Amino acid sequence: MAGKPAEGKPKFERLEQNPLSNIKRVVAVMSGKGGVGKSAITALLANIFTRDGYQVGILDADLTGPSIPRTYGLKGRPEGDEEVIYPLRTAYFGIRVMSMNLFLEKEDEPVIWRGPLLSGAIRQFWTDVVWGELDYLLVDLPPGTGDVPMTVMQSLPLNGIIVVSSPQELALMVVRKAIRMAGIMGAKILGLIENMAYVVCPDCGREIFVFGEPKGKEVAEETGLELLATLPLDPNLARLADEGKIEDYDHTGLEHLPRVLDEKLGLKPRS
Numbered sequence: 001m002a003g004k005p006a007e008g009k010p011k012f013e014r015l016e017q018n019p020l021s022n023i024k025r026v027v028a029v030m031s032g033k034g035g036v037g038k039s040a041i042t043a044l045l046a047n048i049f050t051r052d053g054y055q056v057g058i059l060d061a062d063l064t065g066p067s068i069p070r071t072y073g074l075k076g077r078p079e080g081d082e083e084v085i086y087p088l089r090t091a092y093f094g095i096r097v098m099s100m101n102l103f104l105e106k107e108d109e110p111v112i113w114r115g116p117l118l119s120g121a122i123r124q125f126w127t128d129v130v131w132g133e134l135d136y137l138l139v140d141l142p143p144g145t146g147d148v149p150m151t152v153m154q155s156l157p158l159n160g161i162i163v164v165s166s167p168q169e170l171a172l173m174v175v176r177k178a179i180r181m182a183g184i185m186g187a188k189i190l191g192l193i194e195n196m197a198y199v200v201c202p203d204c205g206r207e208i209f210v211f212g213e214p215k216g217k218e219v220a221e222e223t224g225l226e227l228l229a230t231l232p233l234d235p236n237l238a239r240l241a242d243e244g245k246i247e248d249y250d251h252t253g254l255e256h257l258p259r260v261l262d263e264k265l266g267l268k269p270r271s
């Protein structure tokens with residue numbers, strides 16, 4: 001990859017896009033913890049937006065635990081030269097993807113880096129990657145609200161943030177931290193998505209609250225944020241994500257989000 005990694009603690013700066021990119025909106029997907037479905041939901045959002053005719057890219061900013069390529073069954077190295085890198089495209093929707101995983105010799109190779117190097121890589125994913133015309137660049141952030149996601153957020157000009165949580169992890173504290181971080185970044189919290197909120201019994205159709213009663217509504221009310229969606233724990237989603245076939249997943253309960261996000265970000269909805 002071209003360019004040098006950043007040294008020292010990165011300052012907040014608005015980085016230039018690549019001259020060959022025209023990214024209209026950058027939306028990050030954040031969570032308090034790992035394993036709550038942040039990457040799966042980033043992918044599902046990308047699928048739905050693309051299905052609705054938007055040009056979408058996914059910047060996998062979870063550098064030490066990248067899972068986007070696997071979810072899409074994407075393999076192979078991005079092409080490029082000294083100056084630029086080209087994202088890979090997913091098989092069905094043609095979503096543009098850039099991930100650290102695509103540069104590893106082996107998929108399960110660990111990435112052991114410290115903050116400054118991580119933010120250097122993220123900047124390259126922003127400035128050196130030729131994203132082309134994008135309506136939305138979705139950023140799959142590293143889990144948590146600590147230093148690493150903060151560093152990542154500081155390197156990217158975010159417009160909005162979506163907070164994903166499971167009922168178990170949906171604590172007011174997490175959401176409040178997210179609000180504070182968003183404030184620092186000058187980004188807007190677009191709302192919450194409560195994931196794995198219930199299981200639908202395959203026999204009787206009843207909803208079973210595996211992780212306790214969903215809390216999304218309550219937390220949303222207390223923080224003044226919108227509950228954008230409540231998604232079930234669906235074995236079919238887990239299987240498709242595991243098999244690299246997330247583009248085949250249907251009925252996600254996120255179909256209204258392209259319109260909602262456009263409105264919140266002041267974009268004219270697509271007809």
Ligand SMILES: Nc1ncnc2c1ncn2[C@@H]1O[C@H](COP(=O)(O)OP(=O)(O)O)[C@@H](O)[C@H]1O
Pocket residue numbers: 031033034035036037038039040041067143195196231232233234235236237238239241242
């Ligand atoms: N609603 C869901 N139903 C079933 N499995 C899910 C759901 N959301 C995520 N998963 C699965 O749970 C695991 C963790 O999700 P992932 O998106 O990798 O979490 P995160 O990015 O927050 O660490 C993955 O195997 C994923 O496929």
Ligand SMILES: [Mg+2]
Pocket residue numbers: 035038039040062065067140
């Ligand atoms: Mg993830």
